[in-house]
Amino acid sequence: MALKELTILFVEDDPVFRKLVTSYLESRGADVTEAENGEQGLISFKSQQFDIVIADLSMPKLGGLDMLEAMNQHSPSTPSIIISGNQAMSDVIEALRRGASDYLVKPVSDLYLIENSIRECLNSSLEESLNLDDQESLSYLELNENLALLEQSSEAAKSVQQQLFPPSRVEYSDVVIDYSLFNTDEVSAHFIDTAMIDEKHVMMYMAHFHPHDNRAAFASVLLKSFVNHKLKLFRNGVSQVVIDPFNMLVYLNDRMTKSGLGIVVDMTYIVVDLTNYRASIAKAGNEFRCYLKNSEGLSPIALADSLQLGMANWSKPSVQFRTLLFGEKLCISTLVSEHKQLLLDNQFHGLIHQPETEPGGYMQLSLK
Numbered sequence: 001m002a003l004k005e006l007t008i009l010f011v012e013d014d015p016v017f018r019k020l021v022t023s024y025l026e027s028r029g030a031d032v033t034e035a036e037n038g039e040q041g042l043i044s045f046k047s048q049q050f051d052i053v054i055a056d057l058s059m060p061k062l063g064g065l066d067m068l069e070a071m072n073q074h075s076p077s078t079p080s081i082i083i084s085g086n087q088a089m090s091d092v093i094e095a096l097r098r099g100a101s102d103y104l105v106k107p108v109s110d111l112y113l114i115e116n117s118i119r120e121c122l123n124s125s126l127e128e129s130l131n132l133d134d135q136e137s138l139s140y141l142e143l144n145e146n147l148a149l150l151e152q153s154s155e156a157a158k159s160v161q162q163q164l165f166p167p168s169r170v171e172y173s174d175v176v177i178d179y180s181l182f183n184t185d186e187v188s189a190h191f192i193d194t195a196m197i198d199e200k201h202v203m204m205y206m207a208h209f210h211p212h213d214n215r216a217a218f219a220s221v222l223l224k225s226f227v228n229h230k231l232k233l234f235r236n237g238v239s240q241v242v243i244d245p246f247n248m249l250v251y252l253n254d255r256m257t258k259s260g261l262g263i264v265v266d267m268t269y270i271v272v273d274l275t276n277y278r279a280s281i282a283k284a285g286n287e288f289r290c291y292l293k294n295s296e297g298l299s300p301i302a303l304a305d306s307l308q309l310g311m312a313n314w315s316k317p318s319v320q321f322r323t324l325l326f327g328e329k330l331c332i333s334t335l336v337s338e339h340k341q342l343l344l345d346n347q348f349h350g351l352i353h354q355p356e357t358e359p360g361g362y363m364q365l366s367l368k
Helices: 015-027 038-047 064-074 089-097 112-122 137-152 154-162 215-235 245-258 337-344
Strands: 007-011 031-035 052-056 080-084 102-105 169-171 175-183 190-196 201-210 264-273 278-284 288-294 297-301 318-323 329-334 350-353 360-367
Touching: 007 015, 007 038, 015 031, 015 112, 031 038, 038 052, 038 064, 052 064, 052 112, 064 080, 064 089, 080 112, 089 215, 102 112, 102 215, 112 215, 154 215, 175 190, 175 201, 175 337, 190 215, 190 360, 201 215, 201 329, 201 360, 215 245, 245 264, 245 278, 264 288, 264 329, 278 288, 288 337, 297 337, 329 337, 337 360
Parallel strands: 007 031, 007 052, 052 080, 080 102, 175 350
Antiparallel strands: 169 175, 175 360, 190 201, 201 264, 264 278, 278 318, 288 297, 288 329, 329 360
């Protein structure tokens, strides 16, 4: 059977939903351990090894976020799927930050979506784990439950999106990431993120969503979640996609196309190998340019034109490679002369609402 011999810890305070899901997973061959609150779940987690954890976020005694954090400290390689009501978007975002692999939104209309999510978290490739024609839980369930709310409320969309942005300066052991994004509306059409993938690789990317409306907030959640999923698989030793910009954009194009949002995305995704300072760059769309920055100014990195992610006739991203020299910084910027000048002037302020400045921005990677 599909989930044969998998050991699953299911932590859920609703006894009816817990029994329903447990019965389904067991019918699919899984060995399920139930817990009715966070404290019981953590005790069970520490008492035996599980292949995966499924947990509600809103539970008595020990909440899902605190339980997830404690589990990650005990066994960071164990993937987890969180389940949340649609009123707890901020908790969902925080759980993803703390290492959750995927999330579902109640009510779960089809229990097969839980199985799909489990298989995606555990298998090394999308093609092996999912039927690509199936609606996947992350995008479609969240779309049905939350998109209407975000479209109606700019303030709600703004609140959701702003929680995703990192601080204006992110310092890793060997690398510093700085950025500025200028926004004139409640929701930013631009999004950035970065991660220290492991001790050898650092990643950063910029994205621009079209059309520019409240859906950009939801698209930001999806994009960050998709990247985090591949990051988790890499750290579990089952996928190399997150350190391969070409295949990462191929993967993201597939996901954004199937999201149902009707959004296309300009995106530049960069990974730097810190053992030899070699940067791998992939680009979709024409919103951004990459530069090497030194005492002489900005030197553009040539990248061929490519269609935006999510377009029906999209084929592949453009790619380029560079080895960073001592004193060079690697930058991504929108095509606005003011932005490039601010980048040269080292003006880094994170996400700022500045109506007098054209929307967009830049980010910079510096080696320590």
